[in-house]
Amino acid sequence: MREILRGDSGEELLVIEIDGTIKGYVIVQNFDDGFWHISQIAIDQNNRNKGYGRKLMNKVQGLAKKSNKDIKLECFDKDNHFFTKQGFEIENEDDVLTCYVWKHERTLEHNLDEADER
Secondary structure (H helix, E strand, C coil): CEEEEECCCCEEEEEEEECCEEEEEEEEEECCCCEEEEEEEEECHHHCCCCHHHHHHHHHHHHHHHCCCEEEEEECCCCCHHHHHCCCEEEEECCCCEEEEECCCCCHHHHHHHHHHC
């Protein structure tokens, strides 16, 4: 896996490439709202169910942990099992969109620091 774009706006493109062929990618944005936002994730149709999506999500979750943020994404699919398998929970949904959130485990020390800031 390689990062091929790191934008000034906090946007990153992560790509899984094997033998010169792109198998999948994810685009994430690091906003000041306490979340990394997944704006796109795609796996080549012929390469699904091979673990590439999970590898991309693990990388994004690692970025979130390093920056002490959670992850959000909006999806048109209801009950998307891929995201729930990765530890995402449904935050809210309507007739069109489902909003998923992944929250990483924070240390007790960090939670106390957040409480002190309030």
